Amino acid sequence: MKTFYLFFVLSLIFFASCEDTKKEKKITTESTSEKIKDSISSEANKGTNNQPVFEKITSDNVESFLTQYEKNNPENKVKIITQHGNIEIELYEDTPLHRANFIYLVKQGYFDKTFFHRVVPNFIIQGGNSDNADTNKKRFKIGNEYLIPAEITRNHTYGSVSGAKQYRENPDKQTMPFEFFIFLGPQTSTSHLNGNYTVFAKVTKGMDVVEKIANLPRDEGEWPLRNVKIKTEIIN
Template sequence: MKKKFIVYSVYLAISCVIFISCEDKKKTTETVVETKIEKKVEVEDEDEDEDETKVEKDKKTDYPKITNENVVEFLTEYGKINPETKVLITSRFGDIVIELYKDTPLHRANFIYLVKQKYFDETFFHRVVPNFIIQGGNSDLVSTPRKRAALGNKYLLPAEIIPGRIHQYGTVSGAKEYRENPDHRTAPYEFFIFHGPRSSTSHLNGKYTIFGNVIQGMDVVEKISNVKADDGDWPLENIYISAKVIE
């Protein structure tokens, strides 16, 4: 029998939304974001399953949810039939074109997959640090964890750290879900663009997979990095993004 619950004005802690955080020297703890719900919400037991079904149906896919058990096999096969390497990220500040590296095949395939599944649409550049990084792929919208649940919210990408490849102006890397991560596995849904001096990369190099670089739009990256943000580096005004494969 379906159970129904009525929830009145509450603060819903979406802990899964912002545990993913690229390390920088200013931060020593994870950041948790709370979403304030001001209206009465009616939730049913089957809502989540219905939302996931709708997402998958709308995107016209028959793909399984990605897990740690099938991630390598799935992305290896997906990458073979989806060889694209260029993605356009659009924001109100302008466009950013990213070229993905072929020698990080799992990260490339994962990024292309998420773009084609429209995951990044209506997410934000949710963390901005001047002279360091801008980080995208998250939001405080309910739609983001629902998308993750539909695509697979319990997998990490094996590290693909290339010896000698270092973070430099314009590199694109995968964020990590937690600091106690000796295998340096990547959280699949967030990425960051480095735009600082090389002297700021000693704690990044060899610990985060660099899987692409910006080939157009670093002026846009700089604009975004300098917007006003709160103490957690979250912009005071949301910076929505969308993404599409261009080549």
């Protein structure tokens, strides 16, 4: 009788152990499955270089897109790197759409491998374009048909950074999103600039580099004979 009772108790322990093992295996499987789903979802929201994927900017969503981006990306200092030296700029908070657009382009790597493609001594240097096919591909991916609403609050002074704009069919003085210019001319050269172009930043370091670039040999179209390549990065 004792032998039978001992056998009965051992059998209960064995079956209970098997049931616990099954339950534990099921929980582990479900947990692993959830982790895989979370991982896939996380990777789907990443672009190249771990950058989030954004919708294409259009004339219809430009204000809402930049307004939201401005709230989530408060950076306002950028370094422009060239073979002639570095230029540091600080973006104004009271031109939020232009600040957001410029920071967005920097983080998307748009300006990298573009040039200062127009240089005029005692006036301006203009950057953000190139004759590389890659530049047009970047513009198309970001959105090549939108313009930034004007935020004209300042006049041009030595070291001002402004957005370039289209002259044709642009009564609202909207800014072209991909090109900018740094002003280095005398105040007598600002009459056609003030009130027509949005000043959204200022040079805080490197105006000697700006002067050097402005005086480089150039062709009849004011394009430097040797390309002045640009790379940009956020300054912490």
